[in-house]
Amino acid sequence: MSVIQDQQNRTRAGHVAKGPLRVDSDLLLTHYPGQTDTLVVTFNSAGHGLWTDQPDEFIGMARGADGHHVIAVSDLRRSWYSAPGLQERVVEDIRDFADANGIARIAMLGSSMGGYGALSFAERVGAQAAMGIVPQFSMHPRFNEPRWSELRPGMVEKRLGTLGSYLTGQTRAFCLTGAKDRHDRRHYNMITRRCPVQGYLLKDCGHDLALQLKTMGHLPRLVAAMIAGEDEVFDTILSPLVQRETAASAAESGED
Template sequence: MALTIDTVLEDRDLTLRWLPGSARRMVVVFTGRGAGFGGAPLDEFAGSAARRGENNVLFVTDRRGSWYSAPGLWSKAVRLIRYLRRSEGIEEVVSLGNSMGGYGALLLPQEMRVRRAIAFSPQLTLDRDLTDDGRWPDVMKRYGWMPARNVGETFGATRTQYYLTAGKACREDLDQLDFAPDLQRVHRWTLPAARHNVAGRLKDAGLLYDVIGAIIRGRKARVETLYQRYAEAADAPRGPAIPVEGETR
C-alpha cells in the first residue's frame, strides 16, 4: 500500500512532511544532507519508521544542509515538533537519522523527552577544532554556531537510550563515534564491509527494516542478532561481530 505523506511546511530553510499512524508513537526522521536532491529520496526510512501504518512519522529536512545551523532553523523545527506532539496526542517520541540526519536525531533529546535516538553513520561534530573530518562544509564558518558543538556532550543530561551504528571501513565515522560518551544508555556498533553507507548496506541485506523495528521497541538483543547475521553474510572474521559496550573499533 502506498504511503500518503503530506507536506505541512516548506520554506527556503526547512521542510516538514507528515505520515499519520495509528499508535501514540511519533518517529521523527531527520533526513540526510542529500535528501530530495539528485534523485535521493526525500522521505528516508519511511517504511521502516512507519511500520505498516503503526507509527506517526515526521520527516524533518534541513534544505540548506547546514546541520541545523542556519539562523532560527533549529528552534523553528523544535517548536513545530513540539506542536505536533501535543496536537496529535503523542505519548512516545523516537528520533532517527543518517549522517547529518543522525546529528539531528541525537540532538533532539536535548529539547524534549525522546525514548530512543537512532543514528546511522552519525556525525557528532563538525567543529574543526575537534575533528579533522573534512568531508563536509565548514558550517560554523558559513552559518554560525551549531546547535551543539559536539552533540555527544548533550547525552549526559537526558534519559534517552542512544543507538549508534557505523561502518568499520570508514575511519572518519569511527572517529566520530569517539565523541559519544561511555554511558550504559549509549549503545554503539561497527559493522564490517560498510563505509558511510552502513544503512544502505543493511537495506541491501534485507535487514534494515527489522533493525529499526527492534530498536524502536528497545530490543537490543534482537539488534545484536541481526547485526551478527549481517556480519556472517559479509564474511566477517570469526569472533564477535560487534564490539563490547564502550568500544568503537
C-alpha cells in the first residue's frame, strides 16, 4: 500500500529533517521530529515485493496540524515482524524514545502487514490507540493465508503470533477492512471475534482500502480522531459505509 507515501507526505512532512533511529539489516526505524508530547508510530506495508522500495507511509497524516513526533517502522525482510530479535528491538526503541522525549501519548497506524504491526505492538509499548487497515490476524501457516507466498522464506514460523495474543483491551484498537477481498474478510472475522477491537467492514472496498478512504477524504479525519481519542468520529464517518454481511458472505469468509 505504498501509495500512501503520497503528496501529503511530500508537502507536509518533506521539510522535516528526518533521521534514522535504528538501521539494521532487517529493521529500519526513522524519526520525523515533532513539537508535541504525542508520538505516532507508523508501520510500513510489505509493498510489492522484497526487492521494491518500502517508502514511509502516512507520515503527513500522522504528524497532523500540530506536528506530532512520528517513528516509521520498516520490516525490511517483510517477515511480519518475525525475524529473530526484531520485535524486541522495536519495543525497546519505541519505549526508550518515549521515555527520553517526554512522550505522554502514543498512537499506532498501518496497513496490511503494517496494520498487523500497529495492532500487535500497541499494548507492548503502552499505546493509547492503534488503527490497523486490512490487517492480518496471523501469518502462521495454520491459518492458510495464500498471499505473499514469495515472502514466506523470510518468516520465522514460531514467531508468527496471532493478534489475539497481543490485544487484551488495554489499547483502543480499530480494525478497518474492505468487504470485497475474501481473504481480508476472513482475517477481519477472526480479529473481531477474538480481539477487543472496534471493527468496520466497509462495502465496495478492497485491499487498497487506505487509498480508497484517502480518495474519499476520510482517512486524514480518521487518523486525527484516532490520535485525539475522538472515537465517535469513526461511527460518524464509517457507519454509512459498513457492509451488512449476509449469511452466505459470512460463511464464505469464515474461519477454518
